[in-house]
Amino acid sequence: MTHPQDQHPSQDARTLPARDHNASEALLERVRQAAATGTALRLVGGGSKGFYGRPVVSETLSLAEHTGIVNYDPVELVVTVRAGTRLADLQAVLAQEGQQLAFEPPHFGENATVGGTVACGLSGPRRPWAGSVRDFVLGTRMITHDGKRLHFGGEVMKNVAGYDLSRLMVGAQGTLGIIDEVSFKVLPRPAASATLRLEMGLGDAMARLAEWGRKPMPITGAAHDGETLHLRLEGGASSVANTQAQLGGEPDDTAFWTQLRELELAFFSRRHDDRPLWRLSLPHRAPPLALDGDTLVDWAGAQRWLRSELPAATIRQHAAQAGGHATLVDRDRAHGVDAPFTPLSVVMDKYHRQLKAKLDPKGIFNPGRLYEGL
Amino acid sequence: MNILFDERLDGTLPAVDKDALVTHLTAHLPDMTLLHREEDLRPFECDGLSAYRVLPMLVALPDTLEQVEALLGICHAQGVPVVTRGAGTGLSGGALPLEKGVLLVMSRFSRILDIDPEARTARVQPGVRNLAISEAAAPHGLYYAPDPSSQIACSIGGNVAENAGGVHCLKYGLTVHNVLAVNILTIEGEHITLGSEALDTPGFDLLALFTGSEGMLGVITEITVKLLPKPESAKVLMASFDDVEKAGKAVGDIIAAGIIPGGLEMMDRLAIQAAENFVKAGYPVEAEAILLCELDGVEADVHDDCETVRRVLEAAGATDIRLARDDAERATFWAGRKNAFPAVGRMSPDYYCMDGTIPRRELPRVLKGIADLSATHGLRVANVFHAGDGNMHPLILFDANAPGELALAEEVGGKILELCVEVGGSITGEHGVGREKINQMCAQFSPDEITVFHAVKAAFDPLGLLNPGKNIPTLARCAEFGAMHVHHGNLPHPELPRF
Numbered sequence: 065m066t067h068p069q070d071q072h073p074s075q076d077a078r079t080l081p082a083r084d085h086n087a088s089e090a091l092l093e094r095v096r097q098a099a100a101t102g103t104a105l106r107l108v109g110g111g112s113k114g115f116y117g118r119p120v121v122s123e124t125l126s127l128a129e130h131t132g133i134v135n136y137d138p139v140e141l142v143v144t145v146r147a148g149t150r151l152a153d154l155q156a157v158l159a160q161e162g163q164q165l166a167f168e169p170p171h172f173g174e175n176a177t178v179g180g181t182v183a184c185g186l187s188g189p190r191r192p193w194a195g196s197v198r199d200f201v202l203g204t205r206m207i208t209h210d211g212k213r214l215h216f217g218g219e220v221m222k223n224v225a226g227y228d229l230s231r232l233m234v235g236a237q238g239t240l241g242i243i244d245e246v247s248f249k250v251l252p253r254p255a256a257s258a259t260l261r262l263e264m265g266l267g268d269a270m271a272r273l274a275e276w277g278r279k280p281m282p283i284t285g286a287a288h289d290g291e292t293l294h295l296r297l298e299g300g301a302s303s304v305a306n307t308q309a310q311l312g313g314e315p316d317d318t319a320f321w322t323q324l325r326e327l328e329l330a331f332f333s334r335r336h337d338d339r340p341l342w343r344l345s346l347p348h349r350a351p352p353l354a355l356d357g358d359t360l361v362d363w364a365g366a367q368r369w370l371r372s373e374l375p376a377a378t379i380r381q382h383a384a385q386a387g388g389h390a391t392l393v394d395r396d397r398a399h400g401v402d403a404p405f406t407p408l409s410v411v412m413d414k415y416h417r418q419l420k421a422k423l424d425p426k427g428i429f430n431p432g433r434l435y436e437g438l
Numbered sequence: 439m440n441i442l443f444d445e446r447l448d449g450t451l452p453a454v455d456k457d458a459l460v461t462h463l464t465a466h467l468p469d470m471t472l473l474h475r476e477e478d479l480r481p482f483e484c485d486g487l488s489a490y491r492v493l494p495m496l497v498a499l500p501d502t503l504e505q506v507e508a509l510l511g512i513c514h515a516q517g518v519p520v521v522t523r524g525a526g527t528g529l530s531g532g533a534l535p536l537e538k539g540v541l542l543v544m545s546r547f548s549r550i551l552d553i554d555p556e557a558r559t560a561r562v563q564p565g566v567r568n569l570a571i572s573e574a575a576a577p578h579g580l581y582y583a584p585d586p587s588s589q590i591a592c593s594i595g596g597n598v599a600e601n602a603g604g605v606h607c608l609k610y611g612l613t614v615h616n617v618l619a620v621n622i623l624t625i626e627g628e629h630i631t632l633g634s635e636a637l638d639t640p641g642f643d644l645l646a647l648f649t650g651s652e653g654m655l656g657v658i659t660e661i662t663v664k665l666l667p668k669p670e671s672a673k674v675l676m677a678s679f680d681d682v683e684k685a686g687k688a689v690g691d692i693i694a695a696g697i698i699p700g701g702l703e704m705m706d707r708l709a710i711q712a713a714e715n716f717v718k719a720g721y722p723v724e725a726e727a728i729l730l731c732e733l734d735g736v737e738a739d740v741h742d743d744c745e746t747v748r749r750v751l752e753a754a755g756a757t758d759i760r761l762a763r764d765d766a767e768r769a770t771f772w773a774g775r776k777n778a779f780p781a782v783g784r785m786s787p788d789y790y791c792m793d794g795t796i797p798r799r800e801l802p803r804v805l806k807g808i809a810d811l812s813a814t815h816g817l818r819v820a821n822v823f824h825a826g827d828g829n830m831h832p833l834i835l836f837d838a839n840a841p842g843e844l845a846l847a848e849e850v851g852g853k854i855l856e857l858c859v860e861v862g863g864s865i866t867g868e869h870g871v872g873r874e875k876i877n878q879m880c881a882q883f884s885p886d887e888i889t890v891f892h893a894v895k896a897a898f899d900p901l902g903l904l905n906p907g908k909n910i911p912t913l914a915r916c917a918e919f920g921a922m923h924v925h926h927g928n929l930p931h932p933e934l935p936r937f
């Protein structure tokens with residue numbers, strides 16, 4: 065088994081002292097050439113999330129050299145960063161100021177980049193309470209199909225001028241344009257945090273979570289592994305202490321959330337279990353799905369990880385009936401899998417294609433990464 | 439007046455035979471209210487930006503989705519422009535009618551379809567008033583967070599179309615952060631659902647794209663919003679300052695202390711006086727500025743945060759700090775702020791409300807710039823400010839009956855917005871571009887960026903029938919009117935024809 069990051073060229077970039085490197089001009093030049101010759105480009109950030117999508121047949125365009133924090137003003141709660149910057153580097157800078165990316169993005173490898181994080185649109189355990197990647201994107205500079213570097217959104221909290229192209233980039237996997245720079249809203253890290261283990265069955269846990277969800281409680285993580293409800297409390301010191309006293313349970317070390325976010329808990333290990341891993345995104349109160357396999361529940365029920373041999377169609381049908389969708393996540397497939405994402409309806413597919421045709425008419429950006437022909 | 443639709447600059451609109459269209463629509467949609475006589479159309483000639491009025495060709499007031507679908511089908515087939523309207527409280531002329539277009543009014547879709555306390559969601563029709571959602575959710579201890587000051591009147595459909603904000607945005611987000619799903623009718627009459635009760639959907643984030651798209655990409659027919667548990671406790675501190683700059687700096691200090699207030703609002707002297715005269719909120723009329731800082735959440739934290747904020751405000755030089763004694767006084771403190779617009783409206787025959795955003799650190803510079811503009815143009819300006827998230831609402835006082843004053847107010851407004859862009863901000867934080875700021879778009883975006891916006895529009899509405907002329911200017915308009923800075927004597931877009 066090869067891990068995607070083992071083979072990635074940007075591995076060395078980490079050791080370079082000068083991380084403030086603006087490669088925009090070189091990137092623009094590559095895109096102009098690709099546009100002129102109609103050559104497709106596979107956008108590569110840190111090589112950490114190659115598995116999350118479909119394989120792309122094309123030339124590689126690495127963004128890993130385009131690094132650095134362009135602007136960070138903690139009091140404004142805004143940071144602007146080049147897309148190739150390592151996520152870990154950004155987070156370290158924010159931590160120095162007592163701030164964070166509240167959507168808690170998974171890394172899936174130490175080289176994960178900010179651009180890949182935004183392009184994949186994945187958020188961590190805090191998502192249902194704090195919001196998702198796109199909720200924190202304030203603006204982007206993007207490189208368009210015709211080799212222009214354009215600015216949408218900005219570095220202010222509120223901006224409704226024009227269409228929201230910045231948030232459209234989130235989760236588009238680079239199929240609509242290259243993310244050159246991103247501005248995020250950042251938030252203070254909570255003053256206090258505690259993790260509890262409460263032994264209870266899934267049914268009980270879901271009922272309790274539904275009840276707590278209707279109260280103003282400082283919950284920012286809720287996962288159930290079949291036997292135990294793992295609960296994270298974050299907020300002011302007083303409310304965290306009070307809630308902890310009220311709920312009881314066993315204190316737990318907080319590494320649980322990192323392992324959950326990075327899919328590194330035993331549940332996700334392929335050594336003992338080689339059944340495919342599915343990510344089900346469902347309404348949080350959807351009852352457990354009648355699917356053979358093992359489930360780990362995160363996001364207070366809104367994200368469920370399933371290990372199951374069942375055919376994709378069966379899993380997707382159950383997820384759709386429950387009001388959600390299912391994604392196949394195979395971290396061993398460094399270049400991606402054939403059909404990871406739930407197919408779009410006919411009308412949605414039409415508008416996806418029309419949008420792609422307008423923003424990337426020659427299909428040079430990551431063709432086929434999300435869906436065939438897109 | 440250069441903001442009314444001008445076919446020379448904004449593109450030709452198809453010529454439609456009104457009588458034939460009325461006959462056709464009446465035949466196909468006999469049960470739908472269709473207004474076509476001038477006296478019936480008159481009440482619909484403007485939205486909240488009442489300085490601009492255009493009589494629509496027709497007004498349609500459908501009651502059912504089938505009617506909306508059929509209407510769009512006919513308009514699409516015959517090439518008739520459609521302007522969608524909610525409650526018509528928009529302040530940027532986004533729902534300003536077109537002489538050659540149908541005004542599609544969604545206000546009859548006013549049913550709350552479902553409040554689900556377990557799911558913490560509300561499913562509503564687009565014409566439902568913003569406040570009605572929170573009222574319906576209240577018995578369950580829940581509420582809908584975005585609270586524009588117009589919340590008693592504005593529709594949730596209009597909120598989604600404008601990505602409306604309110605005084606609690608910094609902590610609880612804008613409309614885009616609080617909507618889970620919307621149903622859309624495309625101009626071709628297709629039903630699509632964007633988003634879902636699950637927290638993400640496959641494919642592009644079209645929900646984010648449609649939010650704030652000002653009725654240009656589709657007609658919103660149903661909305662599912664997220665409801666939040668009411669905070670256990672909420673407290674408001676009111677701090678007075680003898681200097682606007684000190685108040686501005688205090689805002690940054692509060693955030694630097696690691697606190698994200700539920701609301702953080704600032705008003706200057708003129709706004710304070712106007713509000714005090716109007717609602718008797720107990721504001722200190724001698725102060726140069728006040729800050730209203732609401733802290734909400736779990737009781738224990740609110741208590742601690744209040745102490746921290748009080749210390750920060752003292753250190754920042756506040757001359758007086760008052761904590762609202764109880765919920766009644768808290769409501770009174772807010773009433774002054776929430777009624778600031780009408781309050782200013784009582785001081786002057788007319789006022790013009792701006793909506794620029796800036797990085798907060800630029801506040802002193804921008805306030806100084808506004809004061810200078812006010813002095814040189816001889817128009818008073820009152821400042822109301824969502825200080826926490828850098829969204830300014832300068833209110834320019836003028837008299838539309840005095841010759842030239844509207845034009846002067848617009849000029850001052852335009853210059854304020856350009857100043858916002860210059861310091862790294864935006865021409866609109868929540869009210870939208872609509873028709874009002876169509877020329878200033880050219881100051882914020884380059885022709886290439888505007889071209890991308892047109893491309894997005896064309897992906898959903900290739901014929902350009904939905905709300906033509908709003909939100910995104912044509913390049914021809916930018917070349918002619920854009921405050922497009924003539925740098926060093928070079929005209930922008932020399933390649934474009936000038937008429």
Ligand SMILES: Cc1cc2nc3c(=O)[nH]c(=O)nc-3n(C[C@H](O)[C@H](O)[C@H](O)COP(=O)(O)OP(=O)(O)OC[C@H]3O[C@@H](n4cnc5c(N)ncnc54)[C@H](O)[C@@H]3O)c2cc1C
Nearest residue numbers: 107109110111112113114119120147179180183238243399
């Ligand atoms: C030497 C080498 C050879 C490879 N050969 C193949 C091959 O033959 N076939 C194949 O399918 N894959 C191949 N891959 C893997 C594949 O190119 C990448 O893994 C995949 O494109 C995702 O990139 P990532 O994991 O680096 O992205 P991450 O940084 O983890 O990003 C994840 C996603 O975001 C996109 N993205 C990243 N940054 C940006 C940005 N700034 N703007 C917009 N989008 C962005 C990526 O394209 C990807 O879709 C190869 C990789 C390498 C290093």
Ligand SMILES: Cc1cc2nc3c(=O)[nH]c(=O)nc-3n(C[C@H](O)[C@H](O)[C@H](O)COP(=O)(O)OP(=O)(O)OC[C@H]3O[C@@H](n4cnc5c(N)ncnc54)[C@H](O)[C@@H]3O)c2cc1C
Nearest residue numbers: 524525526527528532586587593595596599603653658868
């Ligand atoms: C006194 C006052 C205070 C205000 N305070 C605030 C504030 O604090 N924050 C804030 O954000 N705004 C504020 N506003 C502005 C206004 O209330 C908001 O923009 C509101 O969202 C408009 O809603 P509406 O239903 O009135 O929409 P309208 O004015 O009818 O329409 C606004 C736009 O939405 C589109 N639209 C409406 N319904 C639909 C639909 N169903 N489908 C597609 N498009 C549609 C229209 O085409 C138009 O472009 C204020 C206005 C007033 C008069």
